[in-house]
Amino acid sequence: MSRTQDRLSHTTPSGLAERKPRFLTTSGVAVKGLYRPEDVAGMDYERDLGDPGCYPFTRGIHATMYRGRLWTMRQFAGFGTAEETNERFRYLLREGQTGLSVAFDLPTLMGYDSDHPRAEGEVGVEGVAVSSLADMETLFDGIPLDQVTTSMTINAPAIVIFAMYLAVAEKQGVPFDKLSGTIQNDILKEYIAQNEWIFPPKPSMRLITDIFAYCAEHVPRWNTISISGYHIREAGATALQELAFTLANGREYVRAGIAAGLDVDAFAPRLSFFFNSHNDLFEEVAKFRAARRVWAKLMRDEFGAKNPRSWMLRFHTQTAGCSLTAQQPYNNIIRTTIQALAAVLGGTQSLHTNSLDEALSLPTEEAVRIALRTQQIIAEESGVANVIDPLGGSYYVESMTNQMEEGVWDYFRRIDELGGVIPAIEQGYFQREIAEAAYDYQRRIESGEQIIVGVNAYTIDEETPIPILKIGPEIEAKQRERLARVRRDRNAARVRETLNEVRRAAQDGANLVPPILEAVKAYATLGEIIDELRSVFGEYEEVLIL
Amino acid sequence: MPTATVSQRKIRVLVAKPGLDGHDRGAKVIARALRDAGMEVIYTGLRQTPEQIVNAAIEEDVDVLGISILSGAHNTLVPKILDGLRAQGADDITVVVGGIIPTDDAVRLKELGVAGVFGPGSSLKEIVDFIRTHARRR
Numbered sequence: 001m002s003r004t005q006d007r008l009s010h011t012t013p014s015g016l017a018e019r020k021p022r023f024l025t026t027s028g029v030a031v032k033g034l035y036r037p038e039d040v041a042g043m044d045y046e047r048d049l050g051d052p053g054c055y056p057f058t059r060g061i062h063a064t065m066y067r068g069r070l071w072t073m074r075q076f077a078g079f080g081t082a083e084e085t086n087e088r089f090r091y092l093l094r095e096g097q098t099g100l101s102v103a104f105d106l107p108t109l110m111g112y113d114s115d116h117p118r119a120e121g122e123v124g125v126e127g128v129a130v131s132s133l134a135d136m137e138t139l140f141d142g143i144p145l146d147q148v149t150t151s152m153t154i155n156a157p158a159i160v161i162f163a164m165y166l167a168v169a170e171k172q173g174v175p176f177d178k179l180s181g182t183i184q185n186d187i188l189k190e191y192i193a194q195n196e197w198i199f200p201p202k203p204s205m206r207l208i209t210d211i212f213a214y215c216a217e218h219v220p221r222w223n224t225i226s227i228s229g230y231h232i233r234e235a236g237a238t239a240l241q242e243l244a245f246t247l248a249n250g251r252e253y254v255r256a257g258i259a260a261g262l263d264v265d266a267f268a269p270r271l272s273f274f275f276n277s278h279n280d281l282f283e284e285v286a287k288f289r290a291a292r293r294v295w296a297k298l299m300r301d302e303f304g305a306k307n308p309r310s311w312m313l314r315f316h317t318q319t320a321g322c323s324l325t326a327q328q329p330y331n332n333i334i335r336t337t338i339q340a341l342a343a344v345l346g347g348t349q350s351l352h353t354n355s356l357d358e359a360l361s362l363p364t365e366e367a368v369r370i371a372l373r374t375q376q377i378i379a380e381e382s383g384v385a386n387v388i389d390p391l392g393g394s395y396y397v398e399s400m401t402n403q404m405e406e407g408v409w410d411y412f413r414r415i416d417e418l419g420g421v422i423p424a425i426e427q428g429y430f431q432r433e434i435a436e437a438a439y440d441y442q443r444r445i446e447s448g449e450q451i452i453v454g455v456n457a458y459t460i461d462e463e464t465p466i467p468i469l470k471i472g473p474e475i476e477a478k479q480r481e482r483l484a485r486v487r488r489d490r491n492a493a494r495v496r497e498t499l500n501e502v503r504r505a506a507q508d509g510a511n512l513v514p515p516i517l518e519a520v521k522a523y524a525t526l527g528e529i530i531d532e533l534r535s536v537f538g539e540y541e542e543v544l545i546l
Numbered sequence: 547m548p549t550a551t552v553s554q555r556k557i558r559v560l561v562a563k564p565g566l567d568g569h570d571r572g573a574k575v576i577a578r579a580l581r582d583a584g585m586e587v588i589y590t591g592l593r594q595t596p597e598q599i600v601n602a603a604i605e606e607d608v609d610v611l612g613i614s615i616l617s618g619a620h621n622t623l624v625p626k627i628l629d630g631l632r633a634q635g636a637d638d639i640t641v642v643v644g645g646i647i648p649t650d651d652a653v654r655l656k657e658l659g660v661a662g663v664f665g666p667g668s669s670l671k672e673i674v675d676f677i678r679t680h681a682r683r684r
Contacts, residue, residue: 106566106617118595121622122566195568195592236571322571326646326666359666361618361648435574442575446670455667468648471618546577546589 024449026280027238028440029403035395043398048293052347052388056296058289058401059389060347061312066385071343072350073375074151074316078103078128079362080475081482082138085128089143091365095372099181099350101151102139103127104161109196111157111534113527114479123476126362127153131479132525134486136164137171146174150181151226151316151350156198158185159207160529163517166219170521182223182272182316185211188249188421191540192430194231198530201422203537207512208253209260212267214513223272225253226316232430233276234322236438239287240404242276244411245430247294251412252421254303264303268310277339277346278320284339285391286400288346291315293401294408317343318352324359328454329466332356337374344378345391351375361468431545483525490523498522499532506536557585557681560608562599563592564627567617572644576612579670580677596623600630603639609681615645620655628659638682644668 023031032039043049050056053063062068075092077100078085089100105127107119113131114123123129130136140150145168154161162183169179187204190197197204208225215224229237229246237245250271257267273291277284295313299305319339324332333356340353353371355363363371379385391397418424425431444450451457498519505515512533519529561577563570570592577587588606590599603611611631613624624643631637643655644664652663661680664673 110566112566118566118593121619122617125618126567190568195570234571235569236575324666360646435578438571439575439578442579442670452667456669470648542591544589544591546574546581546587 024444025239025283026278026450027240027283028437028444029238029240029283031396031400035399037395039395039399040402043402048402049392049398055300055308055311057292057312059392061292061314061349065347065388066344066379067388070379070385071348072099072149073097073372073379074099074101074350074352075368075372076101076103076151076153076318076352077368078105079126079469079471080124080128081479082128082130082135084124084475086139086141086143088365089139092368092372093143093148095369096376097372099149099151100143101352102153104152104154105129106196108161108526109154109156111160111198111526111530113525114476114483116527121476123479125471129475129479130161130164131483131527132486132523133164133167133520134482134523136161136168140168140172144174145169145172146178148181151184152182153184155184155187155190155194155196156204157526157530158183159211159512159516160520160526162211163513163520166517167521176219177221179219180221182226183211184228184274185225186228186249186274188252188425189228189231189246191425192232192245192249193235193237193434194228195542197540198534199537200540201425203506203533204540205253205256206260209256209262210511210513212257212270213260213262214511215270216262216266220270222270224267224270226272226274227253228274230274230276230318232434233278233320235434236322236441237434238437239278239280239283240407241411241433241437243287243291243294243404244408246273246275247291247298247408248412248415248421250295251298251302254299258303264299264305265307265310268299268303268305269307269312272349273313273315275315275317275343275348276320277317277343279323279335279338281338281342281345282391282397282400284342285346286397286404288315288317288343288348289389289392289397289401290404290408292347294405314349316350316352317346317348319343319354321354321358324354324356325452325455326359328460329356329359331454332359333370333374336371337378340374340378341382341384344384345389347389357466357468360466361470364467364469366467426543428543428545431543435545486523486525494522495519495524495528499524499528502529503532503536506533557610557677558588558606558608559585559610559612559677559681560588560590560599560603560606561612561614562590562594562602563614564594564596564599564623565615565617565619566593567615568592569616570614572616573612573614576614576644576670576673579674580612583674583678585677596626596630599627600634600636603631604634604636608639609684610640610642610677612677613641613643613645615643615647618646620645620647621651624655624660625658640677640680640682642673642677642680644673
């Protein structure tokens with residue numbers, strides 16, 4: 001005991017010494033040891049924060065936030081054939097999950113059917129394989145589409161997969177205005193970071209505005225796009241870059257919608273966002289709060305939106321996959337908890353928590369349950385959902401929120417100087433910024449400045465054996481058989497006819513949703529429809545940045 | 547002790563991305579690290595077929611082929627690349643693989659001729675050192 005006292009009294013005189021030369025956030029931003037009133041001098045409560053549910057929504061988009069309704073717990077799932085994923089969906093719904101989220105396999109994401117040569121080895125591996133309406137029917141078998149909300153992570157071929165979902169609803173007798181959910185449909189971040197593109201930017205933007213227009217009229221509760229920073233962050237961007245690039249993309253979609261002749265308030269309320277939540281708790285909270293404020297200002301002041309719903313940035317969050325370690329994987333539960341907490345403190349509308357085994361493989365059922373329980377414990381036990389924006393007014397968090405916002409406006413200026421988002425993509429601007437940030441982060445890990453527990457500190461010798469979910473080659477064979485049956489049993493003449501209509505609409509500029517809906521109902525495959533579009537639109541060529 | 551002949555020629559590395567996945571963070575970070583370590587690095591870009599990768603490795607006359615794959619298709623694609631190199635008499639090129647590769651798959655890939663497999667959390671130094679010591683010599 002006296003030793004402790006000695007040590008304490010010993011450190012007091014030299015208490016000015018700090019244990020590191022600089023203190024950085026996960027994103028490499030230097031922070032001070034103490035934030036004080038002068039760090040938030042000049043802030044005005046009504047102008048800069050506002051009560052929850054009030055412009056500029058810094059404190060949240062709803063007046064009651066989680067006291068009214070908890071966030072939607074939405075675990076992303078998909079593997080194997082539609083049958084396996086349907087089973088996992090039913091399991092998650094039984095365990096108390098409140099929304100579905102579909103992960104598609106890579107061939108589907110790239111618009112290839114499961115029997116395409118490029119699909120070999122990838123069918124059902126990273127998500128569920130969907131090549132035709134028959135797969136979609138199986139995927140949602142026994143799940144009434146008017147009673148769930150469904151999020152679908154699909155981008156380049158989003159219009160086709162969305163049409164399949166509409167066709168399933170039609171078969172279930174569910175009117176389109178009862179459908180609620182989200183398609184990711186965010187092609188700009190594909191060019192910037194996630195790299196699953198098919199067509200060049202211009203026709204890709206047209207597919208998106210066709211969906212905006214169709215949904216404004218027919219599927220009014222559908223979120224037509226989920227403008228995503230998640231993948232930008234996973235590719236190595238900083239928190240600020242994630243925020244700035246995502247909002248810049250959002251701005252670009254609004255411009256495209258207006259240019260396509262839509263009234264901003266007809267489609268802007270259906271835009272939604274998707275962010276990453278990484279390890280640095282306060283930096284993440286500041287990012288979410290700044291996101292809402294910047295978007296509200298943009299929509300009201302730059303685009304003149306009148307409907308307050310157009311000003312509100314609603315977002316889904318996923319904890320950071322890139323933060324998970326293969327070493328000592330159980331530590332990932334703790335990382336995910338901190339990240340989920342940041343999302344909740346930041347006012348997310350829905351949340352996916354990653355499973356502890358995801359640095360190694362797709363998650364097992366047990367790992368997924370722990371991830372879901374993490375959210376339930378935060379919601380029901382931690383008390384953080386009792387009070388709205390509990391960090392509001394913190395000198396540090398408010399100062400960081402302001403800093404984030406300023407950083408976003410700076411990036412907007414730089415992007416505008418390059419001619420806008422698409423020219424900046426074509427010049428490799430975002431790609432280079434992200435690659436540099438990724439390298440910088442990795443070097444901080446190499447030097448030991450950034451500690452990753454279990455990786456560059458606190459390591460152990462043995463590997464921790466954990467159960468792994470493996471997708472065997474029999475899945476691919478089974479899916480090819482399913483597809484062969486579809487091709488055999490359908491009316492080939494009707495398929496050809498509907499595909500011709502798709503090509504015609506692609507050429508003459510008519511809205512593509514109705515002809516694609518007809519084609520999927522005739523069991524034309526994803527690959528066939530994409531091929532028609534490709535014949536008109538061409539293909540995007542990667543900008544190689546190293 | 548590096549001899550004059552060894553130090554005269556820089557190690558040439560092809561960083562390749564087979565499969566349909568677009569996860570290029572690792573490939574780009576490694577490419578930069580190898581370049582900073584004094585190697586010559588060529589990057590194929592995304593979604594290359596095994597044939598394209600084999601041809602690029604031979605045309606670029608590389609000493610090392612680094613395959614980055616996170617799609618889970620490594621058991622299908624990596625053996626095809628190894629076969630392709632062998633068929634062209636280029637199996638003296640050192641092949642390393644990085645990505646999410648389960649341990650038993652890594653064992654199998656090494657049996658097939660892959661020199662090293664690097665999973666998540668591998669340090670850049672470890673990879674650079676490995677390539678320096680294992681690059682094919684001539």
